[in-house]
Each structure stands twice: as structure tokens, then as C-alpha cells.
Amino acid sequence: MQEGLAMPLSGVLPGVRRAGALSPKRPAVETAGLADVFPYYAGFSFEWACHQLAQHEEEQLSGATVLDPWNGSGTTTLAAQSLxxxxxxxxxxxxxxxxxxxxxxxxxxxEEIKRPHADVAVCVDDDPLAAWLSEPTVHRIRQWFKTGEDIGGPTQDLLIVSLFRAIREVTKRFEGSNPTWVKRAKDPAERVLITDEELDSIIARHVGFVSSRVGAKSPHRPVCVITADSRRIPIMSNSVDVIVTSPPYLTRIDYAVAYSRELALLGINISSDRSLRAGLMGTTLIRRHEETSVEFGKVGSSLLALIQKHESKASSGYYLKQAQQYLADLTSGLDEITRVARSSATAHLVVQDSFYKDVHVPLADICIDEATIRGWVLKNEPERFPVRRTLTSLNKSARTYKKGEVAESVITFSKG
Structure with missing residues (x-):
């Protein structure tokens, strides 16, 4: 354990779990809950989400509301809907x-999705997809995209996700060993150029696959999906019965970069407009217009002190600010969860410890500390599952620092 960090509040070491406890880790290949329609990074398994929610039989019968403030690709909302x-x-x-x-x-x-006519008018001036694709290829993709806009409704989302998949396939060369970092073309010669016929075939194949997957489900209730910041959840106070979520970890994963191609399809250029990238929790950008003056609990404050005094370059500057910003986002999210939760609410969190250089980041214990400060009560001993492979193992410079075991933890709280 790093000097200056408090003992784990749970009283157990990483890697210790209850016998028979179900791990939240997603399997290498997951099809349950339509997880295979798009490979969204991180999150927990559909089976685990259903398992957690199935414990709330009384709330289920009363028509309770389940919230995920870091909903990602919607595993929680789909599991809640199915139950x-x-x-x-x-x-x-x-x-x-x-x-x-x-x-x-x-x-x-x-609705039938027909291949767009070659004369469909679209504009590709300054299109963000040009960071990877040649102008003729961008033009054809935009014609497909306009087809979805003309159809609208659920079929539009189906086509958009199919285009996400197709763009990933044709831009595979821009992906490296780190699955969360995507390179861009250095010059026009590197941009992907394929014929309309070949591109149409790829898109049609993905439309067929996604259609075959979503056509098999029949949901019970509509789901409310909101594009909003977890620091400002746009729902009423005292309105949520169960929270099931996994906040982004302090691992410096930049989700805007990881999904820069998909954002480009939606018309968002993260290079010219950094607002979304800067707003996402865990971003590697520092929001210079924000003053981080939040008071953190003992465990979070101890972590910041260790980062500040670390001997490596920029530890007391950029990396300290990034960690402070992350903790401010995390605690603001916990404030909002506390606000919207009913007095009898239960919260299930999945978090993963990590390392800054050789400094242990005990995220589970930080969450326990901060939630306790806000009046939440730990219901039982956290379930901790060892993590065998992390992104730091892919980073050569990060390997120079000695690290211990990393665990993913399931923490359950009750309010009040």
C-alpha cells in the first residue's frame, strides 16, 4: 500500500470477493442484451445488470425507476426495461x-433501407469524416446518412449504428494497440478511398446484421435516454429508486477520441470544437475556465497529495490538475445521484482501481468515502474481482513503474 493512503474502507484487499459472487466483467464475446451491435468500450455485462436489478423485486412490482447517470451504450437501461x-x-x-x-x-x-441514389444532394465541405476518408467516400456515406434522416424514427438509429460499424471497418488502419486512441490521416494520400459499390456492400452487410439482432427483441417499457452531463442530471429530485452505474475510471481514457469517427458521422469535429471532449468525465483536457475548489474526503485528498509530490515530470502540474478535475466530476455526479434518489434508494456502483505511475488509485475506497460523506450507507462488503489486463500494460513508458494488483469492485449503498 502506498504511504499516505488510508487502509481500504471495506477492510479487504483487492482480489478478495464473496464465494459465488457474479463478476460484472463483460465476456470477451457478449451477445446478451444486444451488446454485439456495437463494441462500446468498458461497461459491465448485461447478465450482471439483470442480476443486480432482479434483487429489487418489491421495487419492480411498484413500477420503480432505475437510473444510470453514466449510461454509456445502455446496458443498465436495457436490463431495467427487460425486467x-x-x-x-x-x-x-x-x-x-x-x-x-x-x-x-x-x-x-x-422500414426498408434502400441504397441511396447517386444523385442525392449532400454537402461534404469541411466534413469531419475527411480526417480518415477521401471526399468521394465521405460523399457516399453522407448520402446514406441522409437516407436515415429522411426515414427517421427507430430505423434512423439502426442505420446510424450500421454506419458506425461500416466506418470502423474501413478505417481499421487508424487503430493502434490502445483501443481507446484513434489516429488521423497525416496527409490526403492516407485517406481511405473505396468505390461506391464496395462501400454500399459493406454498409448493406452491417444493416443486415444489426437488423437481424434488433428484430429479435420485444421490450416491455419505453426507455428515456437523455444527452446530458452527470454533474447536472435533468430529472426531478427524489424520483429514483435504484441506481446501477459505472462511472469512467481514473485511467485517462479519452472517450471523445475513442469515438471520434462516430462523432464525426454525427457532425461533431473534436479537433475544431473541443467542448464535448472537454466536458466528458475523465477527459485528458484541462478545463481552464473552471476553478477546482472542491473539498474531497480523506482518501481522495491523500491520492492528490501523493500525485503532487511524485518525482515524475508534470506530476505537480498537469497530472495533478487532471486528477483534481476527475474527482470534482465524480463528486459532482455523486451529489446529483444523492439529489435525485429517494430516501429508500439503493445504488450499485462498479469501479476499477488503477495506478498513476506507481501510485495506487483506490477508486473503490474513494467512492465509498465520498458516498458516505453524502449520507449513503454501505450495505455489504464490496465484491472485488482481480483485473488481469489493463491499458497500462500496453503503454511501454508506464511499465517502468512497479505496480500492484488492480481490482474491479461492486459497491452497494442504501440512502440514509
Whole structure:
């Protein structure tokens, strides 16, 4: 354990879990809950989300509301829907919300998606997709995209996700060993150029696959998916019965960069407009217009002190500010969860510890500390599951620092 950090509040070491406890980790190949319609990074398994919610039988019968304030691709909202709960999912990333809506909508009748005519008028001036694709290829994709806009409704989301998949396939060369970082073309010669016929075939194949997957589901209730910041959840106070969520971890994953191609399809250029990238929790950008003057609990404050005094370059500057910003976002999210939760609410959190250089980041214990300050009570001993492979193992410079075991933890709180 790093000097200056408090002992884990749970009283157990990472890697210790109750016998028979179900791990939240997603399997290498997951099809349950339509998880395979788009490979959204991180999150927990559909099976685990259903398992957690199935414990709330009384709330289920009373038509309770389930919230995920970091909803990602909508595993929580779909699990809640399938069990008969009302469900609200909040995420600032519009890419995630398109996928979440796709997974939760009913597709008893899918409108036919025809290949667009070659003379469909679209504008590709300054198109953000040009960071990876040649102008003729961008032009054809925009014609497909306009077809979806003309159709509208659930079929539009189906086509958009199919285009997400197709763009990933044709831009595979821009992906590196780190699955959350996407390169851009350095010059026009590197941009992907394929014929309309070949591109149409790829898109049609993905439309066929997504259609075959979503056509098999029949949801019980509509789901409310909101594009909003977890620091300002746009729902009423005292209105939520169960929270099931996994906030972004302090691992410096930049979700806007990871989904820059999909955001480009939606018309968002993260290079010229940094507002979305800067707003996402865990971003590697520092919001210079914001003053971080939040008071943190003992565990979070101890972590910041260790980062500040670390001997590596920029630890007391950029990296300290990034950690402070992350903790401010996390605690603001916990404030909002506390506000919207009813007095009898239960919250299930999945979080993962990590390392800054050789400094242990005990995220589970930070969450326990901060939630306790806000009046939440730990219901039982956290379930901790060892993590065998992390992104730091892909970073050569990060390997120079000695690290211990990392655990993913399931923490359950009751309010008040």
C-alpha cells in the first residue's frame, strides 16, 4: 500500500470477493442484451445488470425507476426495461446515446433501407469524416446518412449504428494497440478511398446484421435516454429508486477520441470544437475556465497529495490538475445521484482501481468515502474481482513503474 493512503474502507484487499459472487466483467464475446451491435468500450455485462436489478423485486412490482447517470451504450437501461422497470439513462456522449436508444427500441417492423441514389444532394465541405476518408467516400456515406434522416424514427438509429460499424471497418488502419486512441490521416494520400459499390456492400452487410439482432427483441417499457452531463442530471429530485452505474475510471481514457469517427458521422469535429471532449468525465483536457475548489474526503485528498509530490515530470502540474478535475466530476455526479434518489434508494456502483505511475488509485475506497460523506450507507462488503489486463500494460513508458494488483469492485449503498 502506498504511504499516505488510508487502509481500504471495506477492510479487504483487492482480489478478495464473496464465494459465488457474479463478476460484472463483460465476456470477451457478449451477445446478451444486444451488446454485439456495437463494441462500446468498458461497461459491465448485461447478465450482471439483470442480476443486480432482479434483487429489487418489491421495487419492480411498484413500477420503480432505475437510473444510470453514466449510461454509456445502455446496458443498465436495457436490463431495467427487460425486467419491467422504468428506466432513465444519462450520458453526455451522443454516440453512446444512439446505441442505447437502438438497444431499447422496439423493432417489430423495420422500414426498408434502400441504397441511396447517386444523385442525392449532400454537402461534404469541411466534413469531419475527411480526417480518415477521401471526399468521394465521405460523399457516399453522407448520402446514406441522409437516407436515415429522411426515414427517421427507430430505423434512423439502426442505420446510424450500421454506419458506425461500416466506418470502423474501413478505417481499421487508424487503430493502434490502445483501443481507446484513434489516429488521423497525416496527409490526403492516407485517406481511405473505396468505390461506391464496395462501400454500399459493406454498409448493406452491417444493416443486415444489426437488423437481424434488433428484430429479435420485444421490450416491455419505453426507455428515456437523455444527452446530458452527470454533474447536472435533468430529472426531478427524489424520483429514483435504484441506481446501477459505472462511472469512467481514473485511467485517462479519452472517450471523445475513442469515438471520434462516430462523432464525426454525427457532425461533431473534436479537433475544431473541443467542448464535448472537454466536458466528458475523465477527459485528458484541462478545463481552464473552471476553478477546482472542491473539498474531497480523506482518501481522495491523500491520492492528490501523493500525485503532487511524485518525482515524475508534470506530476505537480498537469497530472495533478487532471486528477483534481476527475474527482470534482465524480463528486459532482455523486451529489446529483444523492439529489435525485429517494430516501429508500439503493445504488450499485462498479469501479476499477488503477495506478498513476506507481501510485495506487483506490477508486473503490474513494467512492465509498465520498458516498458516505453524502449520507449513503454501505450495505455489504464490496465484491472485488482481480483485473488481469489493463491499458497500462500496453503503454511501454508506464511499465517502468512497479505496480500492484488492480481490482474491479461492486459497491452497494442504501440512502440514509
Amino acid at each position: 419491467g422497470f422504468k428506466a432513465v439513462g444519462v450520458d453526455l456522449n451522443p454516440v453512446a446515446n444512439v446505441i442505447a436508444k437502438l438497444r431499447a427500441q422496439e423493432y417489430s417492423q423495420i
